[in-house]
Amino acid sequence: FELGPRGATPGKRMTGIRIAARDGGRLTAEMVIARNLLRDIEMFLPIPLIAMAGPDNGLAWLAAAGWLAIFLLFPLFNRDALRAGDVIAGSWVLERPKQKLEAAMTTSEAPVAEGFQFRFEDHELAVYGEFELQALERVLREDRTDAVETVYQTIAEKIGRNDGWGAERRFLSDYYTQLRARLEAGMRMGRRKADKHSNS
Structure with a gap:
């Protein structure tokens, strides 16, 4: 189930969470x-x-209790509150919003609409949904060069663009802001696109 496009077991889907690569x-x-x-x-x-x-x-009971305590407390000692398995696997748990998208990144992190360096057509934004928006936001917040470049290449190839070389983060930031606006407008009209595999 986690290898599938939804990245979630039936139980995870019921609770509104998914697993994704970092x-x-x-x-x-x-x-x-x-x-x-x-x-x-x-x-x-x-x-x-x-x-x-x-x-x-x-x-033996003391050793077992200590063992369990180490792993139960592990999320408290890393920035993203990940369990040891996610740290080693390079994955994280994403929560799918129920009613509305989470608060946007602060204005210092996302460009204002009139300041876009890259503008995207509706068909380019229609490729992705809420799940990918959340993953993209995490990548932009972490701002790790390798992750930014990897995600840029994935999105650029998917939508058929190659004009973001050298400005990958700005490309992704503009894409994030415009995708978010599109998804929010769809929600106001009663339409949702959960992820890139959804039809709406």
Whole structure:
């Protein structure tokens, strides 16, 4: 399920969350294996150790409790509050907005409408939806050169543009602002586009 275009198991879809690569793309098989295998190590490895040690072995219980505490507290000690599996896999959990898009980036982060360096036609913006908008916002906020370049190449190739070389971040920032405006206008008209696989 996580390898699919929605990046979510049925349970994740019901709770409105998805898994995506940190560059905003889809997960690879290696990422899915890494994040799920580490969850087994995080949560389930102590259980057989306790079972083998028996109920009277306080040291085994203490070791298991310490093990669980380390991984349960791990999200508190990294900037994006990621569990260890997501850090190692290079993925993150995205929350799908229910009623409206999350607040836009601050005006210092997003250009004003009349200051666009790049303007996009409706058919170029229609390619992506809310899920990709969230992923793009995360990439712009982190502002890591490698992620910006990767996402720029993906979007530029998808919409058939090649005029953003050398100004990749500005290209993505302009695309973000115009895509957001398009999606919000669609919501006011009662239309939603959850992601690039949706028809609306």
